[in-house]
Amino acid sequence: AQSVTQPDARVTVSEGASLQLRCKYSYSATPYLFWYVQYPRQGLQLLLKYYSGDPVVQGVNSFEAEFSKSNSSFHLQKASVHWSDSAVYFCALSSGGNYKPTFGKGTSLVVHP
Amino acid sequence: GGIITQTPKFLIGQEGQKLTLKCQQNFNHDTMYWYRQDSGKGLRLIYYSITENDLQKGDLSEGYDASREKKSSFSLTVTSAQKNEMAVFLCASSIGTANTEVFFGKGTRLTVV
Numbered sequence: 001a002q003s004v005t006q007p008d009a010r011v012t013v014s015e016g017a018s019l020q021l022r023c024k025y026s027y028s029a030t031p032y033l034f035w036y037v038q039y040p041r042q043g044l045q046l047l048l049k050y051y052s053g054d055p056v057v058q059g060v061n062s063f064e065a066e067f068s069k070s071n072s073s074f075h076l077q078k079a080s081v082h083w084s085d086s087a088v089y090f091c092a093l094s095s096g097g098n099y100k101p102t103f104g105k106g107t108s109l110v111v112h113p
Numbered sequence: 114g115g116i117i118t119q120t121p122k123f124l125i126g127q128e129g130q131k132l133t134l135k136c137q138q139n140f141n142h143d144t145m146y147w148y149r150q151d152s153g154k155g156l157r158l159i160y161y162s163i164t165e166n167d168l169q170k171g172d173l174s175e176g177y178d179a180s181r182e183k184k185s186s187f188s189l190t191v192t193s194a195q196k197n198e199m200a201v202f203l204c205a206s207s208i209g210t211a212n213t214e215v216f217f218g219k220g221t222r223l224t225v226v
Contacts, residue, residue, distance in 0.1 A: 009153065
């Protein structure tokens with residue numbers, strides 16, 4: 001079975017601060033990992049994805065994520081957040097031969113101006 | 114690029130009523146999904162379809178029916194709306210392989226009075 005855990009339901013930071021949103025996964029092999037963002041009254045949009053190779057992947061809007069096989073983690077990071085980054089962020093996992101991606105419960109990010 | 118269109122955007126129903134949500138995609142994707150989003154519970158898969166006329170139950174299929182009439186459309190029926198139910202239903206589509214992203218519609222917001 002595969003699962004994704006986002007331990008923080010809500011994160012609050014000040015504009016200009018650095019950010020890390022945590023994601024832990026459970027899967028027996030190396031999975032395909034994704035981060036999505038959901039702005040108010042919108043669907044989810046892809047931020048970045050990891051398949052293999054360099055464990056640090058770059059995404060849109062200066063977001064990056066680091067894959068760690070030893071820690072079963074795929075944390076999302078940004079060096080300096082903007083108020084417009086306020087949204088809900090979802091970590092997701094897919095595996096070969098499985099049509100059903102597994103999503104975490106999401107982390108609501110609030111950026112204070 | 115493509116788009117996923119969900120109708121209606123807002124749906125108000127009465128307890129016990131049968132309600133239908135519709136979804137159209139022009140990506141020419143084989144796989145389509147229906148997710149339910151509740152605050153604090155993330156995304157829960159209701160039904161998915163890997164090709165036209167195919168239907169697969171997700172984790173939350175009880176109380177719902179689905180229909181994939183053609184490749185571009187996927188509808189969801191709430192068979193008996195529950196009083197005070199409030200949720201967002203998200204339709205999504207993908208090529209269907211594990212290493213590709215899932216594209217989402219903006220959602221249908223259901224309120225049952």
